[in-house]
Amino acid sequence: MAGLPVETLRVWERRYQISDTRRSSHGQRLYSAEQVERLALLKQLVDQGHGIGLLAGLSRQQLQLMLEQHNPVQSSSSAAPIRVVVVGTSLPRRVVALGAEAIGLDLRVRCATLAELNEQEPDGDAEVLILEKAELDDSVLPRIDALRERIPAARLVLYRFSSSATIRALRSAGCVVARLPADLNELALLCRLAMRGQRLPLSHTPAAVPAPRYAEDSLAMLAQASGRVSCECPRHLAEVLLTVGSFERYSAQCAVRSPEDAELHATLERSAGQARALLEDALERLALAEGISVVTKGG
Template sequence: MNEDLHWQDDAAVPRYRSSAAARMVNIPVATLRVWERRYRVVGPSQAPSGHRLYSSQDVRRLVLIKQLVDQGNGIGMLARLDTARLQAMVDEVAGVAATLSAPPSAPDSRPDAMRVLLLGSGFTPRHVHALQGVAGAHIVAHLGDGADTELTARGVQADAVLVEVGALHMDTAQRLWRLARVVGARHQIVVYGFASTQVLESLRVRSAVLRRAPLTPDEWASLLHDELRSWQSLADATPTLAQLAPPPRFDADALYTLTQAMPRVACECPQHLAQLITLLGQFETYSADCESRQPADVTLHAYLFRVAGQARALMEDALATVARAEGVPLPAPARAAARGEAAS
């Protein structure tokens, strides 16, 4: 315990100047200063010499923010979250990526129905009856919102958690997120009475569907139906995917050089292939870094990222085939893009 406290104290000691902290985070010093001045992401100390000094804790927080910004999250929202919540977001994205990069399972391995956990005392028998009537959904449990809910839920497996809560505070949001991870649910629908903007943003970045109370039983059923459609489409598509696509084979310069070296024939297939490769590569990056936060968007965009990468790799193979047919030597392989390296 004393060693842990010593480490925590040591991690809080200001020791790194702006240039060193920026290098460790891999951002320009100018970006670090903008983040501080405009968003107050960290609060460095000031040495007698006037230099700003950052602790190891400051650097760790900046690294997490940099990772999440690179994934498409807004710096303004991230700056308001504490380090523990930033770490939880990074862990979740890593978990989704690991799941999608795993070998595909058999097409019939998913449950026939979406398993739904109801949480909260706001669900009346009419609500439960309406939700049970949604085709393709199966209510696996209805739990209260007491302090022992997480312990009770440890024996439950669910694909979605439906929550009815009057007052939504940050500790409640964190508890809901932990519960979703305990039961294995990627989908959350939260109907609330009152909540602050910060609390709502912390749930939105985790792809929760948010609605103001009250909702009628039919409105609840409609929400579940929409979430079910998202779950079914991804559950049907994801197992059929192959492994992650290889890194880009050609960069922009190589594409230009290759297409210009090919003889001009009646058609312009090499140029069209190069354009398709470029567009697919751009969409691959966009899917990885997409800023929209719609239901199940993390899983959806990871799926689109894989599809776009596979299509881009196929078009690259086609262009290489055309080049060999024309007797044009292939350029050296391009260096893997940052996103491709990270994904592989």
């Protein structure tokens, strides 16, 4: 009904907790009509190129808004571009290169830093102030607040790395905080969420990283196996998994010099674990296709 392969649905449910289904007396999953509709929206947006990691925490209404934003048949052709001020080292250039109007924005002011923005004429007509800061810290909050009288617009803060405490503080101050999107077509959606005062629940709550699935000695044997099959991918993938798993463990054990250093290494460990889980899914499918047996932990 949603157009999703069962395998994909199970991966999404395991990794992103996208649906909380009930079970029948025989153990079968029971989906409501609303859940099916939400899954269908997720499928359409993923097919358009959006990452499931961004979509998983959005409500059905937010997903519908996002779909309408990217579907000229469903969205209103008379909708005016969002008036924005963009501050950042690379985001303003990317918006100009892609074309602000093409992604539903009216770029009023662009600059590299908040200090530079302070020196420019204020734009009281702007609807959203977008701040791009790769490494986000608490120092940005008072500087954003200081601009409220000059630019009384909604606040959208985009980052790559940040502590949960900083994100909570910014949200308490009324900012919408999200990771920098790879696809700039998502900017207009994020701006609309900021204008409506809606929060993104996934920005600072990382999905749980599953424990390693495969025994290390089994991966090592596969990595050292000679090419007895036409496809060398299982051997290469086992080598990559060994390296990523090693880095994940190293990050967990790495000595830290400060709370900031501890946060960085925790992020590295989590990122490596997420990458390892994705590669394990790929190895599972590859092993089935090639008829290879890879021993799992406890197996």
